[in-house]
Each structure stands twice: as structure tokens, then as C-alpha cells.
Amino acid sequence: MIEIEHLTKRYGAVTAVSDLSLTIDSGQIYGFLGPNGAGKSTTMNIMTGCLSATEGTVHIGGYDIFEEPRQAKKLIGYLPEQPPLYLNEPPLEYLRFVGEAKGLRGEALREQMDAVMEQTGITAMAHRRIAALSKGYRQRVGIAQALLGDPQVVVLDEPTVGLDPIQIIEIRDLIRELGRSHTVIFSSHILSEVQTVCDQIIMIAHGKLAAFDTPANLEKQLLSPSEIALTALAEPERAEQILSAVAGVAGVEVRDRTEGRTRLLVHLGAADMDQVCRDIFLAFAGSNTVLLELTPKKASLEEVFLELSDPAAPAEAAREEDAR
Amino acid sequence: MTAVFRHELRGNFHSLTTYLFGACLLAFIGLWAMMYNLQAAVSNFEFVLADSCLAFVVIVPVLTMRTIAEEHRQRTDQLLYALPITTVQVVLGKYLALLAVYAVPLCVIAAYPLIFSRYGEVYLPTSYGSLFAFFLLGAALLAVGMFLSSLTDNQGFAAGIGIAAILLNYYSVSLSEYVSSTAFGSAVALYVLILLLGALIQYVTRNEKLAWGVGAVLLVLTMAAYWLEPAAFEGLLPRIMTQLSLFERFYVFVNGVFDWTAVVYYASVIGFFLFLTVQSLEKRRYN
Numbered sequence: 001m002i003e004i005e006h007l008t009k010r011y012g013a014v015t016a017v018s019d020l021s022l023t024i025d026s027g028q029i030y031g032f033l034g035p036n037g038a039g040k041s042t043t044m045n046i047m048t049g050c051l052s053a054t055e056g057t058v059h060i061g062g063y064d065i066f067e068e069p070r071q072a073k074k075l076i077g078y079l080p081e082q083p084p085l086y087l088n089e090p091p092l093e094y095l096r097f098v099g100e101a102k103g104l105r106g107e108a109l110r111e112q113m114d115a116v117m118e119q120t121g122i123t124a125m126a127h128r129r130i131a132a133l134s135k136g137y138r139q140r141v142g143i144a145q146a147l148l149g150d151p152q153v154v155v156l157d158e159p160t161v162g163l164d165p166i167q168i169i170e171i172r173d174l175i176r177e178l179g180r181s182h183t184v185i186f187s188s189h190i191l192s193e194v195q196t197v198c199d200q201i202i203m204i205a206h207g208k209l210a211a212f213d214t215p216a217n218l219e220k221q222l223l224s225p226s227e228i229a230l231t232a233l234a235e236p237e238r239a240e241q242i243l244s245a246v247a248g249v250a251g252v253e254v255r256d257r258t259e260g261r262t263r264l265l266v267h268l269g270a271a272d273m274d275q276v277c278r279d280i281f282l283a284f285a286g287s288n289t290v291l292l293e294l295t296p297k298k299a300s301l302e303e304v305f306l307e308l309s310d311p312a313a314p315a316e317a318a319r320e321e322d323a324r
Numbered sequence: 325m326t327a328v329f330r331h332e333l334r335g336n337f338h339s340l341t342t343y344l345f346g347a348c349l350l351a352f353i354g355l356w357a358m359m360y361n362l363q364a365a366v367s368n369f370e371f372v373l374a375d376s377c378l379a380f381v382v383i384v385p386v387l388t389m390r391t392i393a394e395e396h397r398q399r400t401d402q403l404l405y406a407l408p409i410t411t412v413q414v415v416l417g418k419y420l421a422l423l424a425v426y427a428v429p430l431c432v433i434a435a436y437p438l439i440f441s442r443y444g445e446v447y448l449p450t451s452y453g454s455l456f457a458f459f460l461l462g463a464a465l466l467a468v469g470m471f472l473s474s475l476t477d478n479q480g481f482a483a484g485i486g487i488a489a490i491l492l493n494y495y496s497v498s499l500s501e502y503v504s505s506t507a508f509g510s511a512v513a514l515y516v517l518i519l520l521l522g523a524l525i526q527y528v529t530r531n532e533k534l535a536w537g538v539g540a541v542l543l544v545l546t547m548a549a550y551w552l553e554p555a556a557f558e559g560l561l562p563r564i565m566t567q568l569s570l571f572e573r574f575y576v577f578v579n580g581v582f583d584w585t586a587v588v589y590y591a592s593v594i595g596f597f598l599f600l601t602v603q604s605l606e607k608r609r610y611n
Binding site: 102 | 399402405406
């Protein structure tokens with residue numbers, strides 16, 4: 001559906017997107033994930049024809065967005081980060097303008113306007129001025145605008161930013177619903193959001209593609225579980241002594257000690273996680289030392305995200321998060 | 325284009341400035357018509373138009389300031405870029421909507437000569453010829469104002485430079501007469517103008533090479549011309565300003581001459597500034 005090839009965008013000396021290539025198939029929900037300033041919005045702006053590229057091409061349904069913008073743009077509905085709304089108008093008038101600009105007229109226009117207003121739940125607000133609507137409703141008007149003209153791809157740039165939790169859930173449900181009939185690409189810097197809604201995750205960092213896979217695969221593929229966090233009711237020296245006797249323990253790190261408790265991080269070699277956990281438990285039990293916590297650390301998508309975003313400090317931030 | 329046109333027209337008629345524009349134009353022309361045609365009993369309606377055109381200095385920027393600057397401010401320009409319409413269609417649609425707004429008070433004004441002709445001898449060809457030129461003059465100024473609006477996202481700033489630009493154009497001929505009419509004086513004044521033009525290009529395009537290039541080429545050409553034919557430079561500045569002034573062209577019509585070159589000139593100015601507006605919008609896409 002969308003083919004991005006060697007896309008590069010430079011603003012003067014700053015490279016926002018560098019040599020990005022990816023192919024997006026139809027009929028799925030794609031989450032565009034990356035920290036702020038990673039190049040998500042720039043990529044989306046180029047994809048939808050709002051911005052030129054320094055190098056590279058984008059094809060939408062076979063049409064080049066730079067060479068045949070009219071055909072390509074007809075296949076895309078776009079909601080930019082800040083919804084482009086004429087605040088003085090009611091949604092009805094606003095949608096009529098967008099529909100007309102997308103080439104709809106008469107009966108077809110009216111039908112589609114009714115349909116998208118119904119779908120986004122703004123029918124009751126159709127005659128109020130957009131300026132008087134809440135942020136959540138404005139976002140819906142923005143999405144309604146993107147849906148006009150029945151595009152095959154819907155691109156939403158951070159559609160849940162600045163909304164309250166209930167509105168966020170509603171917008172997510174709406175995105176899921178849209179995913180049944182459209183290809184949806186939406187960006188976010190919130191990992192859990194992408195994890196729950198998307199079929200595929202596109203991770204982008206420093207303007208480059210960092211990963212592109214299903215959420216489950218991404219978790220599996222990275223950071224094989226090789227750490228165990230444990231808390232023992234013992235002095236660090238004692239705990240380390242017990243652990244050193246366990247086979248398969250490659251290293252021990254003291255993270256924290258308070259009131260006789262010690263938190264440790266155990267690094268494993270190639271040993272089997274379950275086996276080592278068992279051995280550690282038995283070793284502590286055998287030496288009459290109380291074990292308060294024993295957690296095999298699985299790589300969460302969060303760590304994957306942090307590691308990919310900042311190759312210089314892999315998973316370091318995640319550990320700090322953990323220590324807190 | 326029709327979508328943009330209809331949308332703009334709707335927007336214009338929902339905005340106070342549009343009514344302010346119409347009311348000011350009608351009030352200005354009404355006032356002069358009362359003084360000339362009614363009180364002084366002069367039958368030439370064109371004189372009214374000639375004196376009223378000073379009103380453009382304020383009312384045109386007030387009408388045009390919103391048109392594109394507001395799109396930038398509200399970020400709705402992103403929508404225009406993303407829609408399957410071209411920038412040319414956007415600019416033309418907006419411009420035609422402005423023209424339509426401008427044409428409404430003119431339609432009212434067009435009835436005046438007919439009314440006056442019932443009570444005295446009015447030479448209608450000159451009246452309507454002048455009204456036609458008045459329309460073209462306003463249309464050209466609207467194109468200039470729209471271009472200025474596309475340069476910024478601040479309406480006030482757009483209006484400010486609009487007023488300055490139109491005022492400068494209005495007084496350009498009389499101002500240029502203050503410059504020494506000797507060949508040397510004209511040449512120096514031209515150099516200064518070329519430098520200003522260079523600075524303007526630098527400001528608008530932020531392209532230093534282009535600004536220096538254009539400035540240098542023009543300076544060298546002027547210098548060469550000055551060495552070859554100094555006599556041609558005598559009184560040159562007022563002559564150039566008369567040629568360039570949008571208002572001077574209009575006065576020809578008031579004097580009873582239907583000047584086709586002026587029509588072509590107005591059309592070129594409109595085309596040129598619409599082109600610049602398109603470029604200015606496209607530039608934002610290229611950053």
C-alpha cells in the first residue's frame with residue numbers, strides 16, 4: 001500500500017529522517033513509535049504530501065506522492081499532530097469544505113458526512129462552533145475529516161496526546177474500529193498504547209528505522225531473559241556467598257540495601273532460567289535465609305524501546321526505572 | 325478550486341473585517357460623491373473614484389491580512405497541503421473569494437452614475453471606464469495584500485506591511501520628485517533602491533546568494549547604462565515610478581482615456597503576485 005524508499009529529510013544541518021525504507025501492507029493497524037524528535041511527524045508529513053523530501057520516494061497505492069500528488073492524496077486521510085480545524089466554523093461546514101476539496105458533491109457528500117460523523121460520534125455537535133468543543137471532540141472532528149472521501153489509508157499523528165484517560169480509551173477504540181476497514185498508521189511515543197492497539201510496530205529512532213515487527217515478536221526477539229532480580233533478608237556478603245555456590249550464576253550485583261534487606265541482580269550465563277531459579281531458591285532455603293523476592297526479568301517492550309532509541313546506553317534507563 | 329472559493333467566501337462573510345471593508349469603501353465613496361456630485365454639482369463621477377482610492381491604503385490590508393496568515397497560525401495550511409488540491413487552486417480560490425467580496429460594494433457604487441445621470445449630464449463611458457479601472461486597481465492591490473499575508477502568521481504584521489507597501493506605492497511618484505533630477509542623482513537613487521530590493525529578496529527568500537546575485541547584476545547593469553548613456557538618467561526616477569505606480573495608471577482612466585496598456589499592467593501585477601503567493605506557500609512545504 002505504502003512504499004517508502006531511502007527517504008531522507010534535512011533541515012539545514014539537522015537530519016530529521018535519514019535513509020528510511022519500509023513497506024506498509026493494507027488492512028492492518030501500524031503503530032509508529034519513537035521518542036519525541038525521532039522523526040515520526042516528519043515522516044508522516046512527507047508521506048501525506050505536506051512536506052517535501054530531501055531524497056527518496058514515497059508511493060501510495062502505486063502513485064508517487066511527489067509526481068502524482070492528486071491521485072496519491074486521494075488514497076490518504078491525514079490528521080496532523082495539531083488538528084487543522086477552522087475554529088470559527090461548526091463541524092458540519094468544516095467537513096463540507098474538506099469533502100468538496102476531496103471531490104465529493106451533492107448526495108455522495110451528504111451521505112459520507114453523515115457516515116463519518118456517525119462513526120466518530122460527533123453528530124450531536126455538528127452545529128456547534130469547533131472553538132466551543134472539547135479537545136476530545138476536536139480530535140474526533142479531525143479524524144472525521146481524515147475519513148472523508150473513503151481513503152484506504154488513515155494516518156493519525158499522535159491522536160491521543162493531551163486527552164483525558166476516558167477520551168484516550170475512546171479514541172483507541174475508534175482506531176481499532178477503523179482498522180477493520182482501513183489501513184491505519186498512527187504515531188505515538190507511548191509504548192503501551194501502541195502495544196495494545198497495533199498489529200505491527202514501526203520503531204523509529206534518530207530518523208532511522210529501528211525495528212519493524214509484531215509486538216510479540218519484538219519482545220521475543222530482543223534481550224533473551226538473562227537476569228534475575230531478588231531480595232533477601234540478609235547482608236549482601238551473606239547473599240553473595242550463597243549465590244556463588246549456585247551453578248549457572250555468572251555474576252551478582254548489589255542494587256540496594258535497607259534494614260537488613262538486600263536487593264541483588266543476578267546475571268546468568270547460558271544457563272536455563274527456570275533451573276537457576278529453582279537452584280537459587282533451594283540454596284537460600286538450605287542456608288535458612290529468607291528470600292523475599294525472586295523475579296526472572298523478561299525483556300519488556302519498554303526495554304526494547306529504550307535500547308533501540310538510545311543505542312549508546314542499552315537498557316540502562318530501564319534499570320534505573322526499576323531501581324526506583 | 326471551487327471548494328476553496330466557496331469556503332473562503334463563506335468565511336469572509338462570517339467575518340467582521342469583510343463588512344468593515346465594504347462599509348469603509350461605501351462610506352468613502354459616498355462622502356466624496358456627496359461633496360463633488362451633490363454639493364459642488366460636478367457631474368464627473370470619476371473624480372470621486374480618483375479621490376477615494378486613498379482608502380485602499382487601509383481597507384485592502386484589513387481585508388487581506390487574514391486570508392493566508394490565519395491559515396499559518398491555525399495550522400490549517402497543513403490541511404490544505406494534505407488535500408488532493410494544488411497550491412495554485414488554493415491561491416486562486418482565495419483570491420477569487422476576495423474579488424467577490426470586493427465586487428459587492430462596487431456593484432452598489434455602479435448604480436451612482438446612473439442615478440446622477442437622471443439629474444444632469446453625466447458622461448457614462450468615462451464613469452464606467454474609471455470604475456472598471458478602479459476595480460482593476462483594487463484587484464491588483466488585493467493580490468499584493470494576499471502575498472504579504474502569505475509571508476507571515478501574524479495578521480497584524482501582514483496588515484502593517486500591507487499599509488506601508490500600498491502607502492509607498494501611492495506616494496512613490498511624489499516622493500521620487502524630491503530626489504535630484506540630475507543624471508547622477510537618479511543613478512544614486514537607483515543604487516539605493518537596488519540595495520533595498522536586495523535586502524527585501526534576502527528577507528523574503530532567506531537566500532543570500534540570490535539576493536547578492538540579483539543586486540550585483542542590477543547594479544552592474546545600471547552602472548554600465550550610466551556610463552554609456554548618462555543623458556537617459558535625467559529625471560529617470562520619477563519616470564520609472566510613474567510607470568510602476570498602480571495609482572498613476574488609474575488616473576489615466578480618470579482623465580478619460582481607456583488605456584489598454586494599463587489593463588495589461590494590472591493583469592501582470594495580479595499574475596505576478598499570485599505567482600509569488602504560490603511560491604511562498606510552496607516554500608513552506610520545502611522549509
